[in-house]
Amino acid sequence: MKRRIAPLLTLLCLLVSLAGCDLLSAAPPDSGTPSAAPVTDGSTLAVHFIDVGQADSALLVCGDDAMLIDGGNVADSSLVVSYLDQQGIDQLDYVVCTHAHEDHVGGLSGPLNTCTVSHVLSPVTQYDSKAFENFVKYTEAQGLEPEIPNPGDTFDLGEAQVTILGPVAEYSETNNTSIVLRVDFGATSFLFTGDMETKAEKDLLDQGADLSATVLKVGHHGSDTSTSYSFLREVMPEYAVISVGLDNDYGHPSDDVLSRLRDAGATVYRTDQQGTIVAVSDGTTVTFTTEKDTAPTPGRDGQTSPQPSQSESAQETYIGNLNSKVFHREDCPNLPAEQNRIIFSSREEAVEAGYTPCGNCKP
Ligand SMILES: [Zn+2]
């Protein structure tokens, strides 16, 4: 029990400091998990998107439980170890390697070497790279084997519930093998997608998986090969977090993805701009704190700050109905209810997403 006191204190301090600052927060959307059970014990779920540059690493802490999803590159291993140390974490209930690429699995060796680990999840048990071999080696040193989870598997992380959603098929492309999981905590939820690309997104959609989430960890560092409109329409995140390196060689995040996220109304946090990003859910509201003092990019509906006013003719906005797939001009009397809306920045965009104009709003 003693070792738990430090993280609890850290969390308490964090919460106390949160209360006093000018922080960004918003009530969860009505589109949250409908079956959400209220959080009754006053606990919180803290999700730390650790700034590991052009790579992924997220630490989730809920009550006495902790889970690490990816560990960044090999070179990030000691950074992740010291981050866990700062948080007073020396026991990880779950370590997840979303897929075998080095920028996800590379940095897991350190935590596997220094923490007591209960479960290690990975989509594969073999992959031809030094980074993956070391991951297996340190997993075995814990007396464990990497476990391959199945879609539909669930487990608890404190008061939070983790559901494995994907992969739902076998893929030769490593990014598409990414473990996709959602963490539900009260009425809030977080969706982790690794580097899943549009092919696997489509397969998930075809399976009818419940993808709705308050916070989306954007797939593949904001690459244009992920985060399709059809996928975003199901997730409808209030917040999106992109784990990405400053001035990386890949041009991540892509302008197209940023524009799709803006159209979906998501407020975007990026590790290259905000550094390490910590999202704390109390089961109703998600509150963000960031290492750097840079403001996030608000979604089109300006959840975190008012949008700069545009002259009427500058740009038209179209509002789609998620249920009927019909879209309207902003001033149409037939606008759908707030929770069923998706925003498009042009008529073309709406049509491309498979929407048709309502009778009033034909060109
Ligand atoms: Zn990858």
Ligand SMILES: [Zn+2]
């Ligand atoms: Zn990656």
